[in-house]
Amino acid sequence: MTKTVTVTGAAGAIGYAILFRIASGQLLGPDEKIKLKLLEIEPALKAAEGTAMELHDCAFPLLDSIDITADANEAFDGSNVAMLIGARPRQKGMERADLLEANGAIFGPQGQAINAGAADDVRVLVVGNPANTNALIAMNNAPDVPRERFTAMTRLDENRAVSMLAQKLGVGVEDIQDLVVWGNHSPSMFPDLFNAKVRGERAVNQVDMDWYENEYMPAVGKRGAAIIEARGASSAASAANAAIDHMRDWALGADGLRSMAVPSSGQYGVEEGLVSSFPVRTQGGSYEVVEGLEVGDFAQSKLDITVNELKEERDAVKGLGLL
Ligand code: NDP
Structure with a gap:
């Protein structure tokens, strides 16, 4: 079997630490081939390509393919597992409302893209902070996906x-x-x-x-x-x-x-x-x-x-x- 695993913020620090483990089979076990879909913002696409080169260089037997995109619809198309890691970090002078708004602009459209194109069995984990509320936003933007499929990391x-x-x-x-x-x-x-x-x-x-x-x-x-x-x-x-x-x-x-x-x-x-x-x-x-x-x-x-x-x-x- 092959599963599609979407990772957002793929060029970030957590992305770099998680992708090799996913591709080696530590996420879904030794019998599941993995199609990786990496979502990044435009300026980070090149860095994501570098990570993809290293993933290829590991010659993981379970790694079927890697797609890299800045388009959420493409990234979540057919997704069985969605790891939502990329988020807007709090910057100096940023009010809490600004942070929530900036992340709403990320997690709202991602929820819509999951709703539109993810696999019927999609499971979503939000890591990007504020994780619980980002998951709440994504969930509320995906009315056709059962609510319990949206989770956040504790x-x-x-x-x-x-x-x-x-x-x-x-x-x-x-x-x-x-x-x-x-x-x-x-x-x-x-x-x-x-x-x-x-x-x-x-x-x-x-x-x-x-x-x-x-x-x-x-x-x-x-x-x-x-x-x-x-x-x-x-x-x-x-x-x-x-x-x-x-x-x-x-x-x-x-x-x-x-x-x-x-x-x-x-x-x-x-x-x-x-x-x-x-x-x-x-x-x-x-x-x-x-x-x-x-x-x-x-x-x-x-x-x-x-x-x-x-x-x-x-x-x-x-x-x-x-x-
Ligand atoms: P990290 O990969 O280190 O962190 C990513 C997110 O995980 C942050 O929101 C961070 O929160 C959160 N997080 C949750 N728990 C923890 C924890 N225990 N320790 C550390 N972080 C935790 O961030 P980077 O800045 O290295 O990378 C983020 C990437 O996401 C960038 O490459 C950026 O381009 C990308 N991005 C992609 C988007 C997209 O795909 N549409 C949208 C926005 C960003 P906290 O900030 O509170 O530490």
Whole structure:
């Protein structure tokens, strides 16, 4: 079988880190041939061609073809998997409304192009920030695509949360299960140690609440900034890795609870239609939000903060006429 995988922002840092992994079979497994479609803005097309040359030079047996284009309709035509990575970064002096508007101008037309030409089974992952709200915009511009096919990435927050907890407790990452991050992909997100388990025992019972609230949560939330500070550049390989994890688990299934930002149908009191991170279970190419988990007063107060931020972003893009 051959699958068409569209990657936007293909010439960017995350694009460079993800394309080789997709083409080598780490996204859809060893039996799926890949047609890559790379979307870039005009000035970055030449750089995307350079990346394509390197992809050819890897002689990946699973790589069927590479198309490079600045036309969203062409890029999403027949797309089975769409990784929406390219976005407008916040620049100095830019107000939040400017950022949302600039990204609306990217994700609205991309949603329309997905609606017009993607394959019936298209699955969409938005990585470009503000990811949840960009996914909301794309979803609202694709009325013929089932809403649940639009998702945004909180898997990097989950992976960071797992790694930091493992280091704190001196255990392996494989000893930690069901550590889910809720809400927005922003420093407000909530890593849930109440439902997470370490070697089968409740994670929250193995840490101090003061550390949880005042060290761990801010450290997970501000990890991106710490990486910029240390590296002089944004995280790219770890973001690409998380995007692969998200899409692979969705397409091929996985054990345990995972974090995915998906359109709410009102679960856990999150307003319907908001694209919020929830605990999900993936199987056979689909996912379901897992209901009935414990959400106590502490967790609820944190969930309220991050979901309110999503509402504010939704209201702002609505006010700009982007929904
Ligand atoms: P990156 O490849 O580093 O980042 C791309 C997007 O991913 C940004 O919005 C970034 O957000 C976001 N992101 C989400 N999570 C993370 C994370 N944990 N760490 C880092 N980034 C994260 O950006 P580049 O500037 O290198 O590349 C962007 C490319 O996109 C450029 O080549 C540009 O030409 C292209 N582009 C393409 C468009 C299109 O195809 N139509 C439209 C716009 C841009 P944040 O900025 O908050 O770090």
